[in-house]
Structure formats: structure tokens, C-alpha cells
Amino acid sequence: xxxxxxVDLLTVSVTARESxxxxxxxxEITGEADVTNTDELRRLLDEEVSQQPRTLIIxxxxxxxxxxxxxxxxxxxxxxLDRQGGVLxxxxxQAAVAKILRLTTADRLIPVFGSVAEAAAG
Amino acid sequence: xxxxxxxxQREPADxxxxxxxxxxxxxxxGAVPAAPAPERDxxxxxxxxxxxxxxxxxxxxxxxxAGLTEARAIDLVLAVSEVAANxxxxxxxxxxxxxxxxxxxxVCQIHDEGVITDPLAGRRQPSLDALGGxxxxxxxxxxxxxxLQSDETGTTIRLHMNRPAATxxxxxxx
Numbered sequence: 001x002x003x004x005x006x007v008d009l010l011t012v013s014v015t016a017r018e019s020x021x022x023x024x025x026x027x028e029i030t031g032e033a034d035v036t037n038t039d040e041l042r043r044l045l046d047e048e049v050s051q052q053p054r055t056l057i058i059x060x061x062x063x064x065x066x067x068x069x070x071x072x073x074x075x076x077x078x079x080x081l082d083r084q085g086g087v088l089x090x091x092x093x094q095a096a097v098a099k100i101l102r103l104t105t106a107d108r109l110i111p112v113f114g115s116v117a118e119a120a121a122g
Numbered sequence: 123x124x125x126x127x128x129x130x131q132r133e134p135a136d137x138x139x140x141x142x143x144x145x146x147x148x149x150x151x152g153a154v155p156a157a158p159a160p161e162r163d164x165x166x167x168x169x170x171x172x173x174x175x176x177x178x179x180x181x182x183x184x185x186x187x188a189g190l191t192e193a194r195a196i197d198l199v200l201a202v203s204e205v206a207a208n209x210x211x212x213x214x215x216x217x218x219x220x221x222x223x224x225x226x227x228x229v230c231q232i233h234d235e236g237v238i239t240d241p242l243a244g245r246r247q248p249s250l251d252a253l254g255g256x257x258x259x260x261x262x263x264x265x266x267x268x269x270l271q272s273d274e275t276g277t278t279i280r281l282h283m284n285r286p287a288a289t290x291x292x293x294x295x296x
Contacts, residue, residue, distance in 0.1 A: 009175050035207040036172045065178060067203050068256035075250060096196045103263055104256055 010037045011062075012044045019120035024055035026116060030062030033070035042073045049080045056081055057119045061092035071100055078110050087111075089119040165222035172210055177219055178203050181230060184221045188228040189285050197264035201281050202230050204257040209234040213276075223285065227266070230281045238272040 009032040017026050025048055033041055048056060056077065060066075078088045090112045093101060101107040113119035166184070170177050181202045185195035202219065209217035213236035220231045244258025262268050267282035 032175050032178070034174050034203060035210050036174055065175075065199070065203070067174075067200070067207055068260060069207060071256065079251075095192070096200065099193075099196055099264075100200060100260065103260060104250065106250060109250055 009034075010041060012041065014044075014048060017120070019117075022055070022120075023053070024057055024120055025051070025053040026057050026059060028059040028062060032065040033063060033073075034065065034067040035069040038069040038073055041070060042076065045073060045077045046080075049077055049084075049086075052084055053081075053086055055087050055089065055120070055122075057089045057091060057116060059091045059116055060097050061094065063097050064094060066093075066097045066100055068100065068104075071104060071106060074110065075106060087122075089113055089122075091116050091119050165220050167218060167220045169216050169218050170206060170209070171216045174203055174206050174210065177206050180219070181221065184223070184230075185228060185283070188223045188283075190228065190283060191286070194283060198228070198230065198281065198283050201261040201264050202232065204261050205232045205279050205281070207257060208238075209236060212236040225285070227285055228283050231278060232281075233276060233278045235276040236272075237274060238270065238277050243270070244268070 011028075011030040013028045013030075015026045015028075017024055027045070027048060029041070058074070058077075074088075074090070081088045088110055090101070090107075090110055092114060093112065098107075098112075101110075101112065111119075166180075168177065168180055178199050181199050182195055185198045186192075190198065206217055206219065209232070213234035215235040217232055217234035220233075222229055244262045247259055248255040261279075261281065265281045266284045269278075269280040269282075271278045
């Protein structure tokens, strides 16, 4: 299962995958995420959360920029997954994205991995 | 994005009259109002509505041109984007970004018709649970200096980033 959704500067694709027999959902966010496309990003992520994945991995390697609105969308996903017993992991943030994660200490709340494989292995 | 080009008039930029906000103020007694914008003939102005990607590209280019390191350029881009995001969220009119730099610093000024009523806006760190209110706090964290002036006619926020010290024998771009 996959789809692409162009949200102005932002593209989100979702794939269902497996690692050592364990299913996980991989979301790749590409482009620039800011207040002008946060509503759409939130809606797309909410759809995935509603599928109740045990592990949701968001690959940020193609995301050039993220502002605080988009960060809040990720924090919301983290909170929702936490409540339903799931786990959120982030992968390979670029410098600008890593900066806002570090500054707000969101990277202490949500685990950040260097690759999808590492994130999937937990 | 409309690029207005260089502003035609130059008024004496009386920067000495500006009250500058210290880099850190642990007692957090609020932002110091910015003086009215100096219109400089070496500044560049851009009007934006929702095209924040274009605004970020402009700031990135100017920051590198002014000699900021990549990390500091990222900081300035983030700060300007957060302030411009407030225009998109709260102001009912376009915003205006003006950029200039001298030997000492690069300044990005953002003006819109929105009103910030909290004089301590961005001075306190919001909780991650708050799911909001991080924008101006981030701005205050990454910039060397932030000036904020807001009244019923609108809000002007000026973001200052120090330029790296000029190397001897190198004539910095003024």
C-alpha cells in the first residue's frame, strides 16, 4: 500500500513494510513542512495513526525544512501512538530539521535513528 | 513573491536610538520595542502572503552572502520562517521582509498588521506537551538579538545575527 500526496512544497508517501516478521508503517516526508501545509500533513499522519500501527517510522531524509507547526504535528502523532501502545521513530533528519528537534528537545522524546533499518530493528 | 527592489529613500538610520535587547535576559522582563524601521538604500524588501518557501530561500541566500556559517544560516532561516508563519496564522494582510547587513551583523525585519499583545511572547520555553507556542521561543533562542514592537497598527520584529569577524586584510562587504 502506498500513496503520494503533494501538499504544495510537501510530499508524503506511505508504505507498509516488515522487519523480521514485524510489520511497520514507513512514512517518507519530502520537501518543506511549514504552517502552510501542516493541516494536510496532520491529516495524512492522523490517517496512519488511526490504522493503529505498532511501529510508525517517519523518514525525514528528504525533508529540507520543518517549522514549529510541523514539529507539533509530529509531537501529536507521538502522543497518540503512545496512548494506543504504538511507537514513533524518526529517521535521518537533515541539518535544519535536526536543529529544531534538538532545540525543542523533541529528539529526547521521540527516538531518532540513522536509517530505516535501524529504526525498524528498534 | 514580489520583490520591490531597493527602497528609494534613505532616512538616517538612527540605530543609536534603538533600544537593544540583551542577548539573554534571565529575568525575562520582555522584549524591548524596536524603533521604527530604518529604510536603507542597501536593504532588500519582499512582500509575502503564504509563500514561505520563497522567503526562506531569500534569507538563506543573504545569510550565506553575509558570511554566516551554514549552521547560523539555518538558524536565521528558521527564525524568519517562524515569524513569517505568524503572519500567515494571525495577520489578515501580507507581511513584509526587509534584509540588510553591515560589517557587524545581518538584520531581517518582518512587519505585518498582526498584533502581539503578550509582551513576554517567546521569552518562556513552552512545554513540549503544549503543542503550540514554540515559534517565538525558537526565534529568541537562535538569534543574537530580537527586537519586537507591536501596537494596534501592526508588529515589527527585527532579528539580528552577528557576522563572523572580518579577517585582517579582507574588506568586508558593507
